[in-house]
Structure formats: C-alpha cells, structure tokens
Amino acid sequence: MSRRLVIAILVACAVLPIAFQALGQRQVYWLFVISEFYVFAIVAISLDLLMGRSGQISLGQSGFVALGAYTAAILNQRFNVDLPLGMLAGAVTAAVASLVLGFPATRLRGHYLGIVTLGFGIAIDQIALKWDALTGGDQGIHLHRPALFGLDAGTPVRMYYVALVALVVTVLLVRGLTQTRIGRAFAAIKDSEVAAAAMGVPVARTKVLAFFVSAFLAGAAGGIYAFLAGFVAPEDFGIESSLLFFAMVVIGGMGSIPGAIGGAVVVDAVKNAAATVSGLSLALLGGMIVLVVLFFPGGLKALLRPRGARRARRHAPKGVVRQDA
Amino acid sequence: MQFLLQIALAGLAQGSLFALTALGLVMIYNASAVVNFAHGAMGMAATYVAYVLIARFEVPFALAFAAALVAAFVLGAVVQALFLARLRDAPLLSQVVVTLGLFMLLEGLVGIAFGYNPRPMRESIAIAPVILGDLVLRPQDVLQLALLLILGVALAAFFAATKIGLGMRAITENTYAARLIGIPVGRLLAIAWGTGVALSAVAAVLAAPTTSVTPNMMDTIVVYGFVAAIVGGFGSMAGALVGGLILGVVVNLIDAFLAPELAMSIVFGLLLVVLYVRPDGLFGRAQVQKV
Numbered sequence: 001m002s003r004r005l006v007i008a009i010l011v012a013c014a015v016l017p018i019a020f021q022a023l024g025q026r027q028v029y030w031l032f033v034i035s036e037f038y039v040f041a042i043v044a045i046s047l048d049l050l051m052g053r054s055g056q057i058s059l060g061q062s063g064f065v066a067l068g069a070y071t072a073a074i075l076n077q078r079f080n081v082d083l084p085l086g087m088l089a090g091a092v093t094a095a096v097a098s099l100v101l102g103f104p105a106t107r108l109r110g111h112y113l114g115i116v117t118l119g120f121g122i123a124i125d126q127i128a129l130k131w132d133a134l135t136g137g138d139q140g141i142h143l144h145r146p147a148l149f150g151l152d153a154g155t156p157v158r159m160y161y162v163a164l165v166a167l168v169v170t171v172l173l174v175r176g177l178t179q180t181r182i183g184r185a186f187a188a189i190k191d192s193e194v195a196a197a198a199m200g201v202p203v204a205r206t207k208v209l210a211f212f213v214s215a216f217l218a219g220a221a222g223g224i225y226a227f228l229a230g231f232v233a234p235e236d237f238g239i240e241s242s243l244l245f246f247a248m249v250v251i252g253g254m255g256s257i258p259g260a261i262g263g264a265v266v267v268d269a270v271k272n273a274a275a276t277v278s279g280l281s282l283a284l285l286g287g288m289i290v291l292v293v294l295f296f297p298g299g300l301k302a303l304l305r306p307r308g309a310r311r312a313r314r315h316a317p318k319g320v321v322r323q324d325a
Numbered sequence: 326m327q328f329l330l331q332i333a334l335a336g337l338a339q340g341s342l343f344a345l346t347a348l349g350l351v352m353i354y355n356a357s358a359v360v361n362f363a364h365g366a367m368g369m370a371a372t373y374v375a376y377v378l379i380a381r382f383e384v385p386f387a388l389a390f391a392a393a394l395v396a397a398f399v400l401g402a403v404v405q406a407l408f409l410a411r412l413r414d415a416p417l418l419s420q421v422v423v424t425l426g427l428f429m430l431l432e433g434l435v436g437i438a439f440g441y442n443p444r445p446m447r448e449s450i451a452i453a454p455v456i457l458g459d460l461v462l463r464p465q466d467v468l469q470l471a472l473l474l475i476l477g478v479a480l481a482a483f484f485a486a487t488k489i490g491l492g493m494r495a496i497t498e499n500t501y502a503a504r505l506i507g508i509p510v511g512r513l514l515a516i517a518w519g520t521g522v523a524l525s526a527v528a529a530v531l532a533a534p535t536t537s538v539t540p541n542m543m544d545t546i547v548v549y550g551f552v553a554a555i556v557g558g559f560g561s562m563a564g565a566l567v568g569g570l571i572l573g574v575v576v577n578l579i580d581a582f583l584a585p586e587l588a589m590s591i592v593f594g595l596l597l598v599v600l601y602v603r604p605d606g607l608f609g610r611a612q613v614q615k616v
Binding site for chain 2: 126279297
C-alpha cells in the first residue's frame with residue numbers, strides 16, 4: 001500500500017468522531033461498532049502473525065481474547081485496576097496460557113495444532129461459564145468506568161481513540177517484528193520446517209514464540225474490549241467468534257497486515273448485515289473462504305497491492321511465493 | 326459395581342459414535358493427508374436427507390438410513406473431486422482451510438433452509454430394552470455397538486483383500502509411486518472421501534434420536550472424533566476405533582463423577598497430557614518426516 005493511502009486512511013479514522021456528531025444520538029452506537037471493529041482487527045493481525053507468517057493454525061483465537069478480557073474485567077472489578085494495567089495483565093495472562101498450550105502442541109504436526117486450539121477455545125468458554133465465583137457465569141462481569149493515567153476515558157469518543165491507537169501500535173509492532181531476524185525465522189518455518197532447521201532456526205522455540213506473541217496481542221485486544229464494552233460474558237467468545245477471526249485472515253489473504261484489516265472489514269460487515277437470518281452470515285463467510293482458497297489464494301491483499309506489483313507477479317515464474325509486508 | 330458397569334456400557338455405546346466418526350476421519354486422512362474439518366457437518370447434512378424422508382414422506386427407517394449413506398458418499402466424493410483435487414499441489418494449510426470453509430458453508434446453508442430449532446428423530450429400532458442381569462441394554466446402544474463392530478470388520482477386510490482397499494494403502498504409502506504403477510489415484514481418493522463421509526453419516530443418523538436433528542448436532546461428536554483419532558495415532562483405523570470407545574467411557578465417567586459441563590475441557594486437558602507423553606498418540610507409531 002502506498003504511503004499516501006495509509007496517511008489518508010489514518011486521517012479519515014482520526015476525524016471520524018467529528019463527522020459522527022452529525023448523527024446525533026446514534027453516534028454512540030456507530031462509534032462503538034467501529035471501535036469494536038478496531039479491536040477485532042487487532043485480533044485478526046495477531047492471528048495472521050500465527051497463520052500467515054509462521055504457517056501455524058489456530059481455531060481458538062477467541063480463547064486468548066477471552067482470557068485477556070476476563071483478566072482485565074476481574075482485576076477491574078475487584079481491585080479497581082485501570083485500562084493500561086488491565087490490558088497488560090490480560091495480554092500477559094493470554095501469553096502465559098499460550099506457553100502451556102504451545103509446548104506440547106508445537107511438537108506436533110500441523111493439523112494437531114488446529115484441533116488442540118479448537119479444544120482450548122471450547123474449554124475457556126466452558127470454564128468461564130462454570131466458574132461463576134470468579135467470572136460471574138452467564139451473568140458476566142460489569143466493569144467500572146475506565147480511566148487512562150488518571151483521566152476519564154469512559155466516553156465513547158475517548159474509547160474510540162484508545163482502540164484506534166491500540167490498532168496503530170499493533171500494526172507498527174507486527175510490521176517491525178516481521179522485519180527482524182525473528183520475523184524471518186517465522187517465514188522460514190512457514191516455507192519449510194526442515195529447511196529452516198537445516199539453516200539453524202530453532203524450529204520448536206520459534207513456533208512457540210509465534211504462538212506467544214500472537215496470544216499476547218489477542219489478550220491485549222481482549223483487555224481493551226472489556227473496557228470498551230464495559231461488560232464481559234461468555235457468549236462474546238464462543239467458537240463462532242474464533243471462526244470469524246479465522247475467516248478474516250483467510251479472506252484478507254494470509255501474511256499481510258492490510259489484508260488482515262481488510263478481511264476484518266469484510267467479515268465484520270457481513271456479520272452485521274446478515275445478522276437477521278440465522279445461518280446466513282456463516283454460509284456467506286464459509287462460501288467466501290472456499291472461493292478465496294480455490295480461486296484467489298492471495299485474498300484481499302492481492303487486490304490491495306498496487307497495479308505494477310500485480311503485473312510483475314503475473315509474470316513471475318510459477319511456484320515462487322512472494323512474502324509481502 | 327453395577328453402576329460402574331452401566332456407565333461403562335453407556336460409555337461404549339456413546340464411544341461407538343466417536344469411533345465411527347474417527348474411522349471416517351482417519352480414512353480420509355490416510356488417503357489425502359487432509360484433516361476434514363467439515364466431517365461432522367457433512368454427516369449432519371446427510372442426516373437431514375434421512376430426516377426429510379422420514380418426516381415428510383414416511384419412508385421406513387432402514388430405507389431412509391440407506392438414502393442418507395448414499396447422499397453422504399456422493400457429497401464426500403463430489404467435495405473431493407470439486408475442491409480438494411484442485412488443491413492437490415497447494416500447501417496443506419489451504420486444504421485444511423477449505424474444509425473449514427465447507428464446514429461453515431454447510432452448517433449455514435442447512436441453518437437457512439431448516440432453521441436452528443431442534444427437530445425430533447424417532448429411535449431407530451422400536452423394541453423394549455433388554456435386561457441382562459442387573460444391566461439395562463438399550464436397543465439403540467446395541468445397534469450402535471453392533472454397527473461399529475460390523476463396519477470395523479468390513480473395513481479391515483476391505484483394506485486387506487480388495488483391490489480398491491489395497492490401492493488406497495498404496496496411496497497412503499506413497500501417492501506418487503501409486504500413480505506411477507497405474508493406480509487410479511483420483512478415483513480412489515473420491516471413493517475414500519465418500520466412504521469416510523458415509524461413516525460420519527452413520528454416526529450422525531445414529532446420534533439423531535439423542536441429539537435431535539439440528540445444524541450443529543455433530544459439533545460435539547466430531548470434536549470427540551478428532552480426539553479419538555489423535556489418541557489412536559491419526560492414521561491407524563484400529564487405533565481410532567479403540568480410541569473412540571475409550572473416550573466414550575471417559576466422557577461418561579466425567580459426566581457421572583465430575584462436571585458434565587466441563588467434559589470437553591477435561592478431555593482436552595487429558596489429551597494435552599497424552600500428547601505430551603506420547604506425541605503420536607497411544608497407538609501411533611513415531612513418524613519420520615519425508616522431505
């Protein structure tokens with residue numbers, strides 16, 4: 001994506017709340033929808049880091065989001081912990097959980113990971129529902145009004161900016177990470193674990209690290225979500241939402257930050273537009289995933305790429321896969 | 326003691342559904358190295374065929390069951406030929422992703438067509454429970470276990486003695502070499518997928534009286550099917566069968582003595598322990614990665 005386009009999008013996002021004032025009462029709703037979308041985009045980027053960059057699959061990403069959200073909510077409810085610390089604690093909790101899960105899982109062949117992460121997502125959901133002394137069961141937890149370094153952050157406009165800044169920071173972090181030695185190790189493992197091992201990449205450790213960073217980001221997103229919604233309950237984090245995050249990454253085109261964000265736009269739009277007919281959004285997203293894999297393996301990111309690059313790609317020798325930033 | 330035996334019996338009956346699902350998963354995996362995440366949804370879709378035949382057209386159960394199996398076979402073969410065959414040279418991740426997309430597509434389409442309200446399915450055989458000493462044998466349970474044993478033996482014979490079965494084993498061993506010696510790989514893959522999905526449909530139709538017919542009726546069973554297949558070493562049919570039966574007993578013990586709401590969480594905790602100790606499952610052999 002060109003620098004000018006990125007700046008234009010950023011400026012548009014920054015002034016959006018001002019434009020929304022014209023909506024009157026409904027601006028609160030729309031600000032929430034878009035703030036929520038920013039949080040989802042962070043999760044999509046975290047999942048893309050795992051799937052698109054290091055070639056591992058996770059079908060339980062919402063489990064990490066739930067851990068982050070519940071950690072922030074419980075700390076806030078009991079100890080009045082605020083947004084920055086709550087978010088950090090959520091991120092750390094999710095990251096630690098990823099180690100427990102990642103060590104046995106990454107010793108295994110790829111498809112086991114899909115199944116184990118699926119089970120993890122289901123387990124977190126069941127435990128949140130069952131352990132009501134801690135999580136409030138199906139009643140959920142209400143949070144206190146968030147504050148940011150002593151300032152009241154509880155207005156929809158302020159939470160909007162919190163979510164936007166978090167998304168921008170996530171993009172910069174992941175972008176930076178992919179350009180380091182670690183990022184290249186992720187890419188090497190994705191292409192071929194055996195070749196990566198032969199080149200001296202510690203395969204198991206690198207896979208666990210990808211899992212760790214991905215869970216950290218998803219947990220942080222969960223922490224922000226808890227403060228944004230002001231309420232946390234198990235139904236927000238079921239297996240369905242894991243599938244939504246998965247759809248975002250696939251439809252966006254794996255291994256690309258603009259792709260993950262674009263995928264989040266499409267999935268969030270389909271989810272909200274098709275909410276009235278049960279099954280419709282599931283069928284649409286499933287159909288889109290199948291079509292993308294069969295006919296547009298690059299996903300949205302291939303469409304977002306500037307024209308010249310696309311032409312160069314068309315003439316590139318077959319079988320050569322390009323890694324895009 | 327009698328209580329424990331009754332639980333074990335119920336566990337074996339429920340486990341036979343997990344085992345049937347796992348057998349289909351392993352069959353597909355052995356043929357094409359793909360874990361079919363749409364496995365349960367495909368069995369569910371076939372169950373709706375039986376449901377519609379029974380509820381709307383009053384077809385006898387056995388006939389509706391047979392129709393569901395044919396539908397499942399066709400669905401599996403078509404999915405393999407239309408989608409998976411095109412992805413033969415794509416990364417494994419793409420093949421897994423496509424089955425996940427199909428899972429969402431099928432569940433969504435059935436949900437749109439029939440709604441999410443559970444629809445009742447009558448017990449497949451209407452005879453009184455058999456009393457065996459202190460134990461009560463539900464005819465449905467007996468049917469499930471009997472079908473599992475019959476199909477298990479039939480599959481063993483199929484892979485040991487028929488030309489198609491031997492060809493599939495050759496494909497599992499080395500697809501490229503199988504193609505070279507003239508085995509019709511494409512056709513056998515379609516048959517393997519069809520048969521695998523039909524096994525899932527057997528489990529789904531048998532489960533229907535308990536779970537009711539809904540778009541997500543197979544979600545729990547297929548996840549336990551995955552677990553059974555992993556415990557069995559993902560690749561061994563006998564392992565999948567035994568793994569399914571063990572898992573059924575474990576789940577019923579959890580339901581009876583621990584917390585039924587946490588059954589799947591506890592099972593996955595146990596699975597992590599099993600994988601930590603034996604990464605290739607209880608019955609699997611360690612695999613050397615071929616480059």
